[in-house]
Amino acid sequence: MTAAVVSSPALEEVLARARELIGQWRDEDCGTPTVKDFCRYAAALNDGGYIRRARALEADGRPVEAPALFLAATMSWEDGPTEDELRPDGLARRESPCTEGLPVRQVHGGQSVRLVRPPVAGTRITAARAVVSARHKRGRSGEFVLLGVRTRFLSPDGGELAAVDETIVVLDATGGDR
């Protein structure tokens, strides 16, 4: 149900910006996660079993693998902007591609995660991220833009750890039509 005409100027601008960005891959340094990073993630999921196993492996000097979706769930690897640089909804520019300064809001449409190799604590991880699609749609609740963002996580040897495709739904925050 793709609309032929975009009614919202804000969404039209999102589409224009996204189309400029499509295929432009940006590298990110995810740093070197530690066992503590993994355990804190598990704690937020009430997974005490993971924490006990991870700490026991660490005490034995054995490798500790991250919780399966640790990379996919982490929203940003940047040091992060200060609060005054966040959008009113709390999102940073990186988490809200193509929308800076526009009266829009966004929600997550869904995600597809393919796991290749689990990251191990103490190993540096990099990511490559790009907007890969931008589509205008019209549904029951009005028009919106679907942004497709792909992230590939890599180990120091260049091997792929995981690939994540996510869909970001961008809606006009003002109601939309011109």
Next chain:
Amino acid sequence: MTAPAVGAECPPRRYAHTSVQLFRFSAVSWNAHRIHYDAAYAATEGFPDAVVQSTLHGEMLSRHALEWAGPGARLESVAWRNVATAVAGERLTWAATVSSVEGARVRLDARILKADGSECVTGTVEVTRAG
């Protein structure tokens, strides 16, 4: 666990996310989007309470699948679509059906349902069971 059959229903799992968990998950995943921890802000976007994170739904789809698959099971992939919003304290149910079996690799059609039985999240999870 014996080999699962295509079409078999997994026992459902019922749960709810507390507002404390939503805050902690936002913090640990570096997600500052206010709809997930600021109920008053969430209300300005039309949500009745703090909104469950998409990736937390993905975690629940995966974790219940791994639990069902038994000790040593490994997650291969997960994909999901957010159909409706869930909020803090809302009663949710994980349900899944075996859609394919290739050796130790099992694919589930999984969903998260709201209290009235409507779909909140739909997706697929692929796991490899321990030998």
